[in-house]
Amino acid sequence: MFMGEYNHTIDSKGRLIVPAKFREQLGEEFVATRGLDGCLFVYPKEEWQVMEAKFREVSQFSKDARKFARFFFAGAVTCEVDKQGRILLPAVLREFAGIGKEAVLAGVVNRIEIWSKDRWQEANGYDGMEEVAEHMASLGLMI
Numbered sequence: 001m002f003m004g005e006y007n008h009t010i011d012s013k014g015r016l017i018v019p020a021k022f023r024e025q026l027g028e029e030f031v032a033t034r035g036l037d038g039c040l041f042v043y044p045k046e047e048w049q050v051m052e053a054k055f056r057e058v059s060q061f062s063k064d065a066r067k068f069a070r071f072f073f074a075g076a077v078t079c080e081v082d083k084q085g086r087i088l089l090p091a092v093l094r095e096f097a098g099i100g101k102e103a104v105l106a107g108v109v110n111r112i113e114i115w116s117k118d119r120w121q122e123a124n125g126y127d128g129m130e131e132v133a134e135h136m137a138s139l140g141l142m143i
Contacts, residue, residue: 002107007117009101014094015086016103022112023081032093033076038119040089040097042079042112089114 006019018026031048035041043051055073058065075096079087089099102117115123133143 001109002112003109004107006105008103008105010089010094010099010103011086014089014091015082016089016105016114017084017086018081019105020085022105022107023085026081026112028080030079031076032079032087032089032114033072034093034096035113037123038097038115039123040093040099040114042114043110047110048076 002022002025004019004021006022008017008019010016026042026044030042030044032040032042051072055065055069058069060066075093077090077093081087094100097114098116098119099114100116104115104117104120106113106115106120136143
């Protein structure tokens with residue numbers, strides 16, 4: 001399970017340090033792609049294969065399914081960590097997520113989210129969490 005929040009910088013070549021705790025769980029090869037809410041999603045190979053299998057079961061006659069599949073899979077890249085613990089984030093993914101010099105890596109159960117620091121701060125305020133918790137309870141998630 002991925003959890004925790006880490007702040008890192010992106011170098012001029014688009015490389016980002018992946019925290020050691022995340023690297024251990026990601027393995028040698030993993031996948032980064034466009035995520036929701038303006039961030040990137042990073043999945044271990046096994047989780048990515050689960051996502052692929054789920055998409056194979058969705059009707060390709062659904063316009064929304066085709067559109068989301070293009071969004072999710074066309075932007076995907078296989079990543080490997082270099083000897084310094086960095087990954088290369090392609091420019092197209094950095095642009096999508098608005099990532100400049102500073103990034104936030106957040107562990108979110110089965111994936112890592114990579115955010116621009118500014119977007120992270122804008123999107124993840126904790127006002128109204130009681131209402132969100134009530135909605136989650138209606139979905140069956142009790143804490």
